[in-house]
Amino acid sequence: MSAVVVILIALIAVAAGVGVGYWLPPHGRRPAVERPTAVRRILLPFAGPEISRRSFEAAVRLAKAENATIMPAFLARVPRNLPLDSTLPAQCSYGLPLLEAIEQRAAAQGIPVDARIARGRTYRDALRRLLEQESFDRIIVSATESRSTGLSAEDLEWLLEKVPAEVLILRPAPDDTRRISAAGLTGHF
Amino acid sequence: MNDEIRSSAAPGLTGAEQARRGHLRVFLGMAAGVGKTFRMLVEGHSEQEAGRDVVIGLLETHGRAETAALAEGLPMIPRRRVDYRGTEVEEMDLPGILLRAPELCLIDEIAHTNPPGLEHAKRYEDVDDVLAAGIDVLSTVNVQHLESLNDTIAELTGVRVRETIPDDVLGRADEVVMIDLTPEALLERLRAGKVYPQERIGPALNNFFRIENLSALREVALRQVAEEVGHKRLITEHVGSRGESIASEAPRAVGERLLALVEPYPGAQRLVRRAWRSSQRLGAELDLLWVRPPSGHLSPDQERALGALRQLASVMGAHMLVEESDNVAAAIAEIARERGSTYILMGTSRPVRGVARLRTPLPQRLMELLPGVDVRIVANRSSRSEAER
Numbered sequence: 001m002s003a004v005v006v007i008l009i010a011l012i013a014v015a016a017g018v019g020v021g022y023w024l025p026p027h028g029r030r031p032a033v034e035r036p037t038a039v040r041r042i043l044l045p046f047a048g049p050e051i052s053r054r055s056f057e058a059a060v061r062l063a064k065a066e067n068a069t070i071m072p073a074f075l076a077r078v079p080r081n082l083p084l085d086s087t088l089p090a091q092c093s094y095g096l097p098l099l100e101a102i103e104q105r106a107a108a109q110g111i112p113v114d115a116r117i118a119r120g121r122t123y124r125d126a127l128r129r130l131l132e133q134e135s136f137d138r139i140i141v142s143a144t145e146s147r148s149t150g151l152s153a154e155d156l157e158w159l160l161e162k163v164p165a166e167v168l169i170l171r172p173a174p175d176d177t178r179r180i181s182a183a184g185l186t187g188h189f
Numbered sequence: 190m191n192d193e194i195r196s197s198a199a200p201g202l203t204g205a206e207q208a209r210r211g212h213l214r215v216f217l218g219m220a221a222g223v224g225k226t227f228r229m230l231v232e233g234h235s236e237q238e239a240g241r242d243v244v245i246g247l248l249e250t251h252g253r254a255e256t257a258a259l260a261e262g263l264p265m266i267p268r269r270r271v272d273y274r275g276t277e278v279e280e281m282d283l284p285g286i287l288l289r290a291p292e293l294c295l296i297d298e299i300a301h302t303n304p305p306g307l308e309h310a311k312r313y314e315d316v317d318d319v320l321a322a323g324i325d326v327l328s329t330v331n332v333q334h335l336e337s338l339n340d341t342i343a344e345l346t347g348v349r350v351r352e353t354i355p356d357d358v359l360g361r362a363d364e365v366v367m368i369d370l371t372p373e374a375l376l377e378r379l380r381a382g383k384v385y386p387q388e389r390i391g392p393a394l395n396n397f398f399r400i401e402n403l404s405a406l407r408e409v410a411l412r413q414v415a416e417e418v419g420h421k422r423l424i425t426e427h428v429g430s431r432g433e434s435i436a437s438e439a440p441r442a443v444g445e446r447l448l449a450l451v452e453p454y455p456g457a458q459r460l461v462r463r464a465w466r467s468s469q470r471l472g473a474e475l476d477l478l479w480v481r482p483p484s485g486h487l488s489p490d491q492e493r494a495l496g497a498l499r500q501l502a503s504v505m506g507a508h509m510l511v512e513e514s515d516n517v518a519a520a521i522a523e524i525a526r527e528r529g530s531t532y533i534l535m536g537t538s539r540p541v542r543g544v545a546r547l548r549t550p551l552p553q554r555l556m557e558l559l560p561g562v563d564v565r566i567v568a569n570r571s572s573r574s575e576a577e578r
Contacts, residue, residue, distance in 0.1 A: 069455075076504060081349045086340040087506030093469070096462045096505070103459060114455035116497055117504050134493065 040068035043136040044102070045151070047075040047123050049094035052142040053178035055170055056102065059140050063111045071136065072102045073116040075126040084119060097182030105180065124155045131163055139163060142170040211320040214364040215299065216329045217414065219406040220398070222384030223370040225329035226297055230259040232327055233295045237263065244291040246319070247281040249298055252386055263295070273304035283308050283315045293325045300334035300352045313358045332410040335359060341506065342409060346402040367414040372403035412472055445473035448530035450521060452479060453487065453495040456536070461498065463567050464534045465505045475507040476528050480520045483513050518551060522558035532563045
């Protein structure tokens, strides 16, 4: 009699084990608790094939401190002889790899990224259109960035005056030569 | 010698109407000077020697002596003079062609825009009348005149062509003959004065006729003809004619098409970027598909993510599709068949729990439903970087 009970208990234990095995995700651990939805959004606009590493690092530091999402935004300029909704393969060829590089670097540090792409007749126009559609808590640009982001001194002034967000303009520094480009991508892209 | 690639046997119309209409053959090139008009005239002579009644309805020699010389021996319908803004211009005489009613008519530059006051605004509409009268037509066009490619080519080359034709004009042609020439050979012809007169050579070399422009245009033109072939194969299958069995059995030779499976969340953009990069390498079209659960409500975050995906697709020239279904695999398979997808790209699945683990994973289901289609799971590089740290 006792042997039957022992076998019965053993069978129940095995069945329970199998059930739990199916219930749990692979590798015997429950899925990682998702990061709470970020409430703060940090915009990192750029237009060229590279971005200042200082502005990226500033965005990462702030995002870590504030549990924010970094939103790198590639600003594409549509020539006047093309419709505003034109496809822009030539600009995509350097903008998209850089978005990928930024996302890889940020994600490697545990920072959520939500990339954007915006079109306009000028870089400021593209930024204006993006800001009309979405809201951001902070915008980070480097003062030395103007050549690669396409944002001139007047554009920075416009940002400070018109945009309802905290604008962080990083002043020039000796280490501004450090850039992030698609060259730093991990693996095939 | 030019290479030529033909896309043919594509009926635009069917039945009695088709039988009465003339046949249209279009010589497609990447740019001026590749030899479209020359080739058209050569074929005109061949047809004439075969005993057919051939006339030139409209010829643009652009001052090229060898083109003008080749036109000799083919009867030409004189152009008519039309008053346009106080200036007299010479245009194709459509009533004259219809009255003369040859068997075959050579009409150069199908994308030309007529001055106001003529029968039609565009020459392709004139050509349509000629075809409707049962006259066969040979015509020419450059790839940048195609409406759907006009913007892309303008962005690639920085030069916008104003005279465009709907892609359908080419789609309805019975034959599209690609007149191919390497960019180097075309530049050689340009420098030798065979394309433009001496005073236009310098500006042309500095603007449009640059090797990178010509290479891009050549690629676009070749792809266009490849797509025409693929499209016509699909029409043949759809019509269910004798060609059905041939088309179904023949392997898909050209025209890769990628289908990326997305969901409205920020991480999907990574997959889309990777898919776009692959499509560029393969010279393929890219479709993005989200299979949306029926009556599923979108959160504000999802709305935003979907908007960002649409914007990304629009800038990169991909096609964003949203399909409502509760059977994800079946919906994907249906779309993949409809669009002729050759690759499916998807992200890594989230860990599943409970009875869901007993189900066949989506990639396997897709491989069963779509034999012959590659299924690629795109890795998250940032996860790997994190794991390696």
